Amino acid sequence: MSHATLRLPAEWEPQSAVLIAWPHADTDWAERLAEVETTYVALAAAVTRFEPLIVVVADAGLRAHAEAKLRDAGVDLARIRFVELPYDDTWLRDSGPITLKDDQGAFQLTDFRFTGWGGKFGAEQDDALVAGLVQAGVFGRAAHKRIDWALEGGGIESDGAGTVLTTWRCLVQRHPEQSREEMTAILRDGLHAGRILWLDYGYLEGDDTDAHIDTLARFSPDGGIVFQACDDLGDAHHDELARMAGELAALCTVDGKPYALHPLPWAEPILDEGRRLAASYANYLIVNGGVLVPAYGDPADDEAVRIIGQAHPGREVVQVPCRPLIWQNGSLHCITMQLPAGIYG
Numbered sequence: 001m002s003h004a005t006l007r008l009p010a011e012w013e014p015q016s017a018v019l020i021a022w023p024h025a026d027t028d029w030a031e032r033l034a035e036v037e038t039t040y041v042a043l044a045a046a047v048t049r050f051e052p053l054i055v056v057v058a059d060a061g062l063r064a065h066a067e068a069k070l071r072d073a074g075v076d077l078a079r080i081r082f083v084e085l086p087y088d089d090t091w092l093r094d095s096g097p098i099t100l101k102d103d104q105g106a107f108q109l110t111d112f113r114f115t116g117w118g119g120k121f122g123a124e125q126d127d128a129l130v131a132g133l134v135q136a137g138v139f140g141r142a143a144h145k146r147i148d149w150a151l152e153g154g155g156i157e158s159d160g161a162g163t164v165l166t167t168w169r170c171l172v173q174r175h176p177e178q179s180r181e182e183m184t185a186i187l188r189d190g191l192h193a194g195r196i197l198w199l200d201y202g203y204l205e206g207d208d209t210d211a212h213i214d215t216l217a218r219f220s221p222d223g224g225i226v227f228q229a230c231d232d233l234g235d236a237h238h239d240e241l242a243r244m245a246g247e248l249a250a251l252c253t254v255d256g257k258p259y260a261l262h263p264l265p266w267a268e269p270i271l272d273e274g275r276r277l278a279a280s281y282a283n284y285l286i287v288n289g290g291v292l293v294p295a296y297g298d299p300a301d302d303e304a305v306r307i308i309g310q311a312h313p314g315r316e317v318v319q320v321p322c323r324p325l326i327w328q329n330g331s332l333h334c335i336t337m338q339l340p341a342g343i344y345g
Helices: 030-050 060-072 129-135 168-174 180-191 238-250 301-311
Strands: 015-021 053-057 080-084 098-101 107-113 143-150 156-158 163-167 195-199 217-220 224-228 260-264 285-287 290-295 316-321 337-340
Touching (some): 015 030, 015 285, 030 053, 030 060, 030 285, 030 316, 053 060, 060 080, 098 337, 143 180, 156 180, 163 168, 163 180, 163 217, 195 238, 224 238, 224 301, 260 301, 285 337, 290 301, 301 316
Parallel strands (some): 015 053, 053 080, 163 195, 224 260, 290 316
Antiparallel strands (some): 015 337, 156 163, 217 224, 285 290
């Protein structure tokens, strides 16, 4: 495999499947399992309309349970493959493979260290997930490269053409001993990126990832960036997200042009026993021919659909109810990992 031609595809490029892990009683979802399973069923129904779905399950009993739930909802089980592996939790954006590809059709499953977002949660099984999937034969002959440096898939955003966007707040928390220059070099090398763009501002209350980029700003195929804005002057997020919007406006494409900016609407505060939850519309998932957008039961849901649809023309936009997910501080993109076309199936 030629080092020079490897790259991290954009999410809007053709995919072979989406990867998820089913919640169960030994995950953080235990207290509200039935409620969160409604989101997983809706997600599975939406994904399988567009492409195959790989579902990691802890054991045969959980597989049977998930199959029954999906069958009852009319989901096409022929488009689902179950893989039995142990896992601590279900945030596969962060524990799943970051797949690089080259122009000859070869793939590299890049397997960075997963530390439970800087040691906040136990993560030994999740850190072994990519190796387990490889051993299970899910990815055919793709190369598997372990990189002993903490990075989560939700912490990086690729335009598919060599530019990666990330946040300083997250990576300085993971690697406080390293400079930005050192981290830039590691990211460029590990992701085969031409340039790394950093954001210093942007965060959401109730987000324990330390400001993952996929909760804040996403590239779009029109040379644009879709980002979470806040137009409520009285909201605690307003100043920080306004500064982030300013940073995004100052960024340029490889050609030196400013990015087309697509600000997303701001949902009303959602509280859970007094705790603010992170309801970001930027946490959407692109699939073949579609975009799955988190819905929170808020008046802003439909405006988010309109803006994301504009930024991704020619794709059907499907809402997935994600209010149960944000109780555990993540949303739709966080529980999924797309796999590029050709690596599976």
